[in-house]
Amino acid sequence: MFPQSGTNAVREHYGSVRRRFTSYSEEDFQKKQSAIDRAFVEHGVTFTVYSDDQGTERIFPFDPFPRVIPSEEWTLVEQGLIQRITALNLFLHDIYHEARIVADGVIPAYFVESAAHYRPELKGLDVPGDVYVHICGSDLIRDQNGCYVVLEDNLRCPSGVSYVLENRE
Structure with a gap:
């Protein structure tokens, strides 16, 4: 404000x-x-x-x-969130298929394999449209320069998503 x-x-x-x-x-x-x-x-x-x-x-x-949020700012936020969620889907596809990010040493295998929500049974499974992230709750703030920044992405079960409609009442 x-x-x-x-x-x-x-x-x-x-x-x-x-x-x-x-x-x-x-x-x-x-x-x-x-x-x-x-x-x-x-x-x-x-x-x-x-x-x-x-x-x-x-x-x-x-x-x-x-x-x-003025429309020109929202357009930028929207584009950034689309890019971010696309990147998350590409990351998950890679993890469950070629795992190039692991093979190239960007992320150690144990980080992936020890993650609480990693599912080895999904290795090689093709999902429709390569969409793993069907809903995402990205927590946005403005930084000290007034730019929007994502604090975190809630992909598993975004907290607060059920409150969106109630908040609009």
């Missing part, structure tokens, strides 16, 4: 969001946040932290401030 310049100015494309949110009193904002929390509980949008001794369900964190 804020530029990296250190000023309190709001990025131009956040103007309407800023106007909307600054029109709320603190009490109005708290009421809206409480309504969101209640709706999440009622719809089961919760998660359990199993490492917590209490093991209680918690409301999925939800920031009511939308992330506004």
